Amino acid sequence: MWAVWAKNLLFAAAVLGGLGGMAYVVRPDFRPGRPERLPAVPFNAQEARLAVEPVNAALRRSWEAAGVEPAPRAEDLAVARRISLALTGTIPSLEELRLFEVHPAENRLAWWTSHLLADRRSADYLAERFTRAYVGVVNGPFLLFRRRRFRLWLADELYANRPYDQLVRDLIATDGVWTDRPATNFITATINPDDENNKPNVNALAGRVTRAFLGLRLDCAECHDHPFADWKQRDFQGLAAFFAQTENALFRGESKPFEGIREATGELEAEDYSTGEKHVIPPAVPFKPELLPREPAHRRARLAAWVTHPDNTAFARATVNRVWAILFGRPLVEPVDDIPIDGEVPEALDVLAQDFAAHGFNLRRLMGLIVLSEAFARESAVGAEGASAAQEKLFAAFPLTRLRPEQVVGAVWQAARVSTVDDDSHLLVQLARYGEENDFVTRYGDAGEDEFEPQSGTIPQRLLMMNGELVQGKIQQNLLGNASTQLAWLAPDDQAAVEGAYLAVLTRRPTDAEAEHFIARLRDTTGEERARRMEDLYWTLLNSTEFSWNH
């Protein structure tokens, strides 16, 4: 008796209160007005079309040359889901999808892209992805707190859309204390706390710089000449020597201020294995020495200028390949940080790299061009059997890739709410999310640094999604908190309820067969039984291949 009253009261409160709005959102005919927060638009739809045309032309040429038929164009909603996962690490909310669909068809993807690129969620998400490439995932000497500080700084920089070459120069060359100058953590991350000299690891830094910013794997030349490519041990040592004068000046009494990372003196010495003699390694770059400035004396500043020089094509190419990988889940050239310096690369990579350098290393423009390119809008479903290996290799069909744990948990959170979960959410919501997210990511299994290696699913992941507390909490009956209950109670009919669940979880409408099956499951049900059936539908959609994979 009490339960019935409680439910009635709750329902009355819900309808009278803020939930009134939700009742509208779950209606299929809901058409919101323009958002209050107008996004900063890097380019409008027409400009986007012009800018992306050379990329599309390069892609088409590569498909024609290989005799590969591109897959048909995917539905706008499917592309919107990809763009959302790529730029914010989560799926669109029901509220956002209603907004998306009121935009004219020819402009909506460009609008959606601009909208998300200017969203703080995008800066936060991408900062984590880039942080992996810059300082890795190992916590070891690089304390959790410092990594977090670094990531927040990076998110601010990305939010301000700072030119990428400037950002990278900061990473390589900044002096100062890590709290005040978070960029210095690129350097401090390599300091081993057990090392009495408190010196950064010059080899680790040379490896990071070449992989993250130049798309080269010189690390194996640390100990010997590269087995396959043309790199010599001297090339690696020359790069490492740019960091030989870098030190971390700690507090040493009142007279000497706490300076942090700075340039001092010193030289890198190496031992000749055959003679056993030690000799000084002068700083040197492995290619295009003419781009290396003579000034200033600050070695890291010189290296940073060389790495980011507009004529150093390796820099733009490496960035494009990594950004492509973050957005598609797979790089254009595999592996992501091994791009041949003289060999042939896909034409689209070069076109994008040239555009990137020519437009002041504008990351948002680059990301916009990639997600609005023809490759990003290809279907992942082709014919009866699926895409051919050639279609997949050349991005003539959209590749299936496993979502990262952060994307899965972000999508679970979003699917369970009809409105958008973002920074405007109540602090308690954010805190709850932060804790649950960390726990989920740990147990789902982080992909580590090799995040673009193809991977299949694991059993603990399935157990976590099928039986875990997070998913259960997000689908069980809860009128105030969960979309499944709201749809069960507030959607005008069975079809609207099923369609709402599909849109909220899978960002698409059900096929006829699916609609028929699930409408039949809901037919003539009411109250708790109806809520249970909606919970079953939500559970099913969250446990589908489609939900856990980008497609």
Place this chain on the structure above:
Amino acid sequence: MEPLNPYSTCGRYAPSWPRRQFLGIAAGLGAASWLTPVAQLLAAEAETKSARERAQSVILLWLGGGPSQLETFDPHAGEKIAHGTKAIDTAVKGVQLAEGLPRVAEELGSIALVRSMRSKEGDHERGVYLAKTGYRPDPTVVHPSIGAICCHELPAKSAIAKTATDIPRHISILPDAWPARGGYLGGEYDAFKIYDPQAKLQDLTAHVDEARQRQRLAEDLSVVEQAFARGRRRAVEGTLHRQTIDSARIMMTSDQLKAFDIAEEPESVRALYGDSAFGRGCLAARRLIEVGVRCIEVTLGGWDSHVNNHEIHKNLNAQLDPAFAALVRDLRERGLLEKTVVVCGGEFGRTPEVNPLGGRDHWPHNFAIALAGGGIRGGVVLGESDPEGGRETPHAKSFADLHATILQAVGINPAKEVITPIGRPLKLAEGEAIKELLDVRV
């Protein structure tokens, strides 16, 4: 339809690289491209030796944080470096252990000690990586832990188990921040994590009854999967999604889950292992071996005694002593010790000096670990540390050597090379098996 055994090839159904890679191997290079020709020959040679004699499983008692050799397996009672720590006699004449390990001392006839271990890493995270994989951290590749290698290399069914194993065969009990990983062998070789065996297993119970669960999986999910597979059949197969769900279901309903339930053991047995999460973990490990699990690590952390070294070791030894001793004895009495390699140690040792806070700091230069079972010769003591605390140790052994020894004991050729995803061939272990520890049969 008969459900597939999810662990028919040790944790995976088929090569689980998604189709793109799998096709590349099958069409271009042949499935054997995983092995180099020389390594194939070596592997074939190793496999001809009688597999029945080999150890089947590995249990790693992981002492996270770096235990002090002086307060455990290598006391120097009476010397300055002991700083007051006393020693006790053991079942092996002339060999002493630190005073907190009386029950291990009784079992020492079955246990070998290596007192000349040397690591190249003095940082916890890097040290754990080296200890668990046998390789130093390398930015270009993540190495697999010993359990992942065992699962990858050994046949699906352990000779100990009566039936095929349908729970994960690589398990980490009470994992700390760095549990055993699959590395380049793939995430499906990561250790399956469980916590205190006293508690209910996480995520293994459905929130709905069996009828509703069947409705969800058999009816509802099939409708959604069918819609998605249209035009994506091959790619969807490459995800192994449905098979993984089936494996998860088999596991959820498996009788072998009882192996985790130590309440089935008589009170007297439980008492032997001690009333601690670690003791319960060791008991669960023995039960898991019996259903064919290949590798289990049980973690006892907290050995990082920069402050109050002696007190910390006294408390932790009180948990380690009954659990380690009971495990060795229990395995021996059940005839399982010959089939199970037990390794007990941490990432490094601790300084001979005691700091002003009564702590000992990190000391990778020489420290001690213990091994038992699986053809390891009990009662052997290998190497000697300097009674005055010097860094040098004659006949120093590395973690790479330790890994080679364990692999040899379970019948895997340590020199076998695999082609890693970055194209570089790597040996399963780059050290030399420690011959003095291995029974001639091995």
